[in-house]
Amino acid sequence: MDRVFTRRHFLASSTAVLALAGLRPSFAQSGRLKVPEVDTLVVRVLVDSSYDTPKPPASKHVRVRRAPFFSAQNYRKALHNEWGLSLALESRIGGDTKHLMLDYGYTPDTLMNNMELMGVDGAKMQALIMSHGHFDHFGGLVAFLEKHRAKLPAQLTLYAGGEDNFCNRKTGGGAPGHFSDWGVLDRRELERLKVRLVMCEQPTVIEGHAFTTGTIARNSFERVIPNTQVSYRKGADGVGCDIPAADAKVQGKFVKDEHLHEHATCFNVKDRGLVVISSCGHAGIVNTVRQAMEISGVSKVHAAMGGFHLFPAPDEYVKRTVAELREMGTDVIVPLHCSGPNMVQALREMAPDRLIPSTTGTEFTFGA
Numbered sequence: 001m002d003r004v005f006t007r008r009h010f011l012a013s014s015t016a017v018l019a020l021a022g023l024r025p026s027f028a029q030s031g032r033l034k035v036p037e038v039d040t041l042v043v044r045v046l047v048d049s050s051y052d053t054p055k056p057p058a059s060k061h062v063r064v065r066r067a068p069f070f071s072a073q074n075y076r077k078a079l080h081n082e083w084g085l086s087l088a089l090e091s092r093i094g095g096d097t098k099h100l101m102l103d104y105g106y107t108p109d110t111l112m113n114n115m116e117l118m119g120v121d122g123a124k125m126q127a128l129i130m131s132h133g134h135f136d137h138f139g140g141l142v143a144f145l146e147k148h149r150a151k152l153p154a155q156l157t158l159y160a161g162g163e164d165n166f167c168n169r170k171t172g173g174g175a176p177g178h179f180s181d182w183g184v185l186d187r188r189e190l191e192r193l194k195v196r197l198v199m200c201e202q203p204t205v206i207e208g209h210a211f212t213t214g215t216i217a218r219n220s221f222e223r224v225i226p227n228t229q230v231s232y233r234k235g236a237d238g239v240g241c242d243i244p245a246a247d248a249k250v251q252g253k254f255v256k257d258e259h260l261h262e263h264a265t266c267f268n269v270k271d272r273g274l275v276v277i278s279s280c281g282h283a284g285i286v287n288t289v290r291q292a293m294e295i296s297g298v299s300k301v302h303a304a305m306g307g308f309h310l311f312p313a314p315d316e317y318v319k320r321t322v323a324e325l326r327e328m329g330t331d332v333i334v335p336l337h338c339s340g341p342n343m344v345q346a347l348r349e350m351a352p353d354r355l356i357p358s359t360t361g362t363e364f365t366f367g368a
Helices: 007-012 014-019 108-118 141-151 189-194 244-250 285-296 313-325 342-351
Strands: 040-047 061-068 086-093 096-102 127-130 159-160 168-171 196-199 204-206 209-212 229-231 264-267 271-279 301-307 332-336 362-367
Touching: 007 086, 040 108, 040 271, 086 108, 086 264, 108 141, 196 301, 209 313, 264 285, 271 285, 285 301, 285 313, 301 362, 313 342
Parallel strands: 096 127, 127 159, 159 196, 271 301, 301 332
Antiparallel strands: 040 086, 040 362, 061 362, 086 096, 168 229, 204 209, 209 264, 264 271
C-alpha cells in the first residue's frame, strides 16, 4: 500500500490540483481502504503541555496509567512539559508487534529526556509519522534521527501528509501585525539521514498495522481556526514546499494556513473499533473521524484522541464539536496538546463518561 509520491506524481493528480487551486482540501474516494485489525494498541504520551496527578482516571474502555514525574534513580531528573506533541505507538497483531512514532515535540531535549524516563527505546521504532508542518510537531525529529539512525531499519520511512508538510511558515507572538519565522523541515536533512519519504495524500496503510486518513475533507461545520501563515514556494535556499496550483493565487506571499495535507493516524482495534489520533486537528476532529470511518468502512469509533486545536475557539463551537463526537457514539475522547481547557470543560458537562484527561507521561492501552 505504500507509495512514494514525487512532485510529478502529485501534479498529475487532478483531484489534488483542483483542491489546491481553491485552497480547500478535498477527498475523492476511489474505494475503501482495506485496513488492518490490531489486537492491542498502546499509546504513550511522550510530550504534552503539562504533568498532572500520577493517579490516572478509571475507564471501562481503556487501561490508563501514568509514568512517575521524576526518575527513581535521580529525583532531579523529571519529565519535561512544553507546547507540542509526541506519541509512541505500539500495536500487536498476534505475535507481530510494531513500534511507530507520531510527531516529535518542540525541542530535542524534552523529547529525549521524556523517552528516557518513560523507558521508550527510540532504536525500536520501525517507522515514523509526521502529522503536519508545525514546528511543535517536528522540532525534535532530526535530533532523534541523529541519535538513533544507526540502529533503525535501513529502509526507515517517514510518512508525511503531503507537500504542504514542508512549507515555510510564520507565526505571530511578536509585535502586533508582525510575524516571525517558525521553522521548516529541510528534506535534505532526511536525505542525509537516509530516511525514505512517503507522501500520504491518499489513505495509506502504515507497516501493516496503522493507516492514515489521507488529506482530510472539510465537510462539517468546522473551519480552520487561525494559526500560522504559510508560503507555497521554496525559498532561495531551496527549503520549503512547491505547490504551484496553490501558489497561483498568492504568488509567493505568506497567507492564511489551511494545512492542505494534514492527515491523522488511525488503528482498527479488534472488537473495539477505530482509534483516531488527530495530532493537531486543524482540519477539524469531526471531519477527521468521519473520514476515518468512510475510508475504512468501520462505523464504530472507539476513541478520538490528540490535539483538536480548540483552545482559540468560541464556546459554542467547542460544544458543537463535543455534541458531534457524542452523536457518533465515540466511546472515549482524549483531548491533548492544543485542545484547550474549554474542550475539557465542555466534555465534563456534556459527556463526562467519555472524557479521559491526559498529561505528559500517560499511557493508554486499547484492546484485550
